[in-house]
Amino acid sequence: MSTPPDPAVPGPVPVWVVLPADPVLGLPEQEIRARLWRRRQTATGWVFLVGLPSYEGSEDGTVRAAEYRVWVRAPEHVRPVDGVDYNQVPTDRLEAPAPPSAVREILGERRPSGWVVQKARVRRGPGRRVLHAPDCTEAPQDAPVLDLERALDVAENPATTLCTLCGAAQEITPVLRGFDHTGDETDPPGT
Known part of the structure; x- marks a missing residue:
């Protein structure tokens, strides 16, 4: 039936x-x-x-x-x-893509969150490390991504350098030392 x-x-x-x-x-x-x-x-x-x-x-x-x-x-x-x-x-029908926000048009796409550590090879002395953003061209591709708290722990180590190419130094230094220390280290405080 x-x-x-x-x-x-x-x-x-x-x-x-x-x-x-x-x-x-x-x-x-x-x-x-x-x-x-x-x-x-x-x-x-x-x-x-x-x-x-x-x-x-x-x-x-x-x-x-x-x-x-x-x-x-x-x-x-x-x-x-x-x-x-x-x-x-x-x-x-396909859903129409959302129009881009004014903020995204001005600032561009967001960088992936987190930080990665590149271990530098040295013959003698303590190991050196460089802290990078995950999308930095110098960052290792297979390194685990660290959250901000862990990245700050790594950045406080004197053997760690903050990458200036990807902006790690400009983003992490104010969090470590306060916003009064964002200029050149030879500048007097508050300038």
């Missing part, structure tokens, strides 16, 4: 599906009348779910009409049927 169609859910509407020519088999481009079930907008364009007429064999050896559903690119492989209203076809 078949279930009656739900009037709230629109059924498929007719559409022409364009089959490309096949020069190997000597087949020209063809149009086949099909049923349009759904439309979907993708990042590269539209695709339509169409039902193409087909046939299938049954267990008792008879052949019956069937439908083969496939997603096809539109408008390359789909054309409308004159006089058909396509406004009721279920349509999945």
Whole structure:
């Protein structure tokens, strides 16, 4: 027993599906009348779910009409049927990207959070380290990312240098020494 169609859910509407020519088999481009079930907008364009007429064999050896559903690119492989209203076809649209904030336009993209340590190789004496932002070109790519508290512990060590290329020195020094010590060390306090 078949279930009656739900009037709230629109059924498929007719559409022409364009089959490309096949020069190997000597087949020209063809149009086949099909049923349009759904439309979907993708990042590269539209695709339509169409039902193409087909046939299938049954267990008792008879052949019956069937439908083969496939997603096809539109408008390359789909054309409308004159006089058909396509406004009721279920349509999945991409969400519009949020407009960029004024802050992001001015400041640019945020740098990844955290800090990484680069261990310098020395022959004698205590090991030297350099503290970098994770996206610094000089930072090691396989180093674990430290949070601010751990980065401050590492930065307090006299064997640690803060990278000036990525801004680690400009960002961590005020936290370590206060904002009065952000200038050159030879400057008097408060200048």
